[in-house]
Structures are given as C-alpha cells and as structure tokens.
Amino acid sequence: MIQLYHVYKKYPEDITALSDITFKVEKGDFAFLTGPSGAGKTTLLRLLFFEEKPTSGQILIDGRNLTKLPKSRIPYFRRNIGFIFQDFKLIAEWTVYDNISFVLEVLGVAKKEIRKRVIRVLGMVGLQNKIAKKIQTLSGGEQQRVAIARAIVKEPKILLADEPTGNLDPDMACEIMELFYEINVRGTTVIVATHNMALIKRYGGRLISLKYGRLAA
Numbered sequence: 001m002i003q004l005y006h007v008y009k010k011y012p013e014d015i016t017a018l019s020d021i022t023f024k025v026e027k028g029d030f031a032f033l034t035g036p037s038g039a040g041k042t043t044l045l046r047l048l049f050f051e052e053k054p055t056s057g058q059i060l061i062d063g064r065n066l067t068k069l070p071k072s073r074i075p076y077f078r079r080n081i082g083f084i085f086q087d088f089k090l091i092a093e094w095t096v097y098d099n100i101s102f103v104l105e106v107l108g109v110a111k112k113e114i115r116k117r118v119i120r121v122l123g124m125v126g127l128q129n130k131i132a133k134k135i136q137t138l139s140g141g142e143q144q145r146v147a148i149a150r151a152i153v154k155e156p157k158i159l160l161a162d163e164p165t166g167n168l169d170p171d172m173a174c175e176i177m178e179l180f181y182e183i184n185v186r187g188t189t190v191i192v193a194t195h196n197m198a199l200i201k202r203y204g205g206r207l208i209s210l211k212y213g214r215l216a217a
C-alpha cells in the first residue's frame with residue numbers, strides 16, 4: 001500500500017537527506033523506521049505526508065502516485081493519514097479539546113459525535129482530566145500525548161509517528177506502544193520513527209533502517 005521507488009531528497013547546499021530509497025509497507029503492517037539522528041527519518045515521513053516532494057523517484061500510496069498529486073488534492077489525501085510530529089505542532093493558546101476537535105470539524109463531523117470521539121481518545125492516552133487545559137500549561141509528555149490523540153481521533157488508515165515516545169517515561173512509552181498496536185490490529189498501517197532500540201527490541205515488527213539517508217537494512 002505504501003511503495004517507494006528510488007526516492008531521493010536533496011536540500012540546497014548539497015545535503016542529501018535521502019538517497020535511493022526503495023521499500024514497500026503492506027496494508028496493515030507495523031513498521032519501525034530507525035537510524036541515528038540525521039539519518040533521514042523525519043524527511044521520509046514528511047514525504048509520505050506530502051509535506052515535501054521527493055527530488056526524484058516515486059512514492060505510491062494505495063496505488064496513487066504522490067509525485068503527481070495536484071496541490072488542491074492534498075487535504076483530501078491527508079484525511080486518511082494521522083501524523084504525530086516530532087515537535088507536536090499543537091496550538092499553544094488553545095485547549096486540549098480544541099486542538100483535537102479541530103481535526104474533526106474540518107472533516108465535517110457532527111458536534112455531538114466530535115465530543116464523544118475527543119473524550120474517547122483522551123481516555124486512550126490518559127488525559128481525560130486535561131481536556132479544558134491550555135496546551136502551554138502541559139508538560140512535554142502530556143503535550144506529546146495530545147499530539148497522539150489528535151492523530152488517531154480521525155481513525156486514519158495510515159498512522160505516521162515521528163519519535164512519538166521521545167518525551168515519555170518508560171512506562172508511558174510502553175502504554176503508547178500498546179495503543180499503537182491496538183490501532184494496528186484494527187487495521188491501521190503504522191510506521192513509527194524512533195532511535196529507541198530498546199523499544200524496537202521489545203516490540204519487534206518490521207524494521208526499516210536508515211543510515212546517512214540510505215537504506216541500511
């Protein structure tokens with residue numbers, strides 16, 4: 001369902017963030033994207049979310065060629081993808097509720113249903129009691145969990161998570177990983193970028209390993 005063919009991503013001043021990346025992730029897979037800092041993990045996820053275009057090569061999602069997707073189709077295409085950003089990208093002055101409900105409002109979900117779903121996902125990440133708090137009053141780990149809730153509330157077909165446990169203590173990291181597995185079992189394809197090898201060893205799954213922008217394994 002996700003296919004990359006000879007994908008390159010170059011930035012100005014001769015930085016090659018990704019070099020000749022070819023791999024496939026099947027529908028319903030659980031995959032880890034790993035590699036040291038600067039290896040290209042975030043860059044790769046951003047290409048899959050259509051935040052950037054590859055310099056060359058092809059990316060297909062569900063058979064659709066992303067390199068040929070017109071800009072106007074991007075919001076529609078993103079409906080099916082949940083993205084947990086490494087730096088969260090939450091709106092600091094908004095409440096937890098507003099940060100999450102916003103996603104469903106854009107999709108035209110009814111008010112009552114929105115409330116039900118936001119409460120449910122906040123329960124899943126253990127933040128029911130923070131629903132009316134502003135983001136700027138939360139700890140780093142709590143903000144990370146809001147970012148996770150926001151990504152899963154629309155029940156996406158694909159979940160892309162960029163270092164989603166970076167700010168969590170080991171117990172909370174395990175709970176979040178369990179949550180990803182539950183979501184995966186229900187049919188969502190999950191790709192988790194992390195350099196936390198302990199997490200990978202513990203949970204297994206498919207491993208896509210990057211080094212200096214190249215596939216290492």
Ligand SMILES: Nc1ncnc2c1ncn2[C@@H]1O[C@H](COP(=O)(O)OP(=O)(O)OP(=O)(O)O)[C@@H](O)[C@H]1O
Binds near residue numbers: 015016039040086
């Ligand atoms: N917008 C950009 N402009 C120029 N260079 C960039 C840009 N984004 C990323 N890079 C470079 O591309 C390379 C890969 O970066 P990327 O953020 O994908 O690494 P990463 O594997 O996610 O690292 P980390 O584990 O630290 O998050 C790095 O050398 C980085 O400096």
Ligand SMILES: [Mg+2]
Binds near residue numbers: 086
């Ligand atoms: Mg990164």
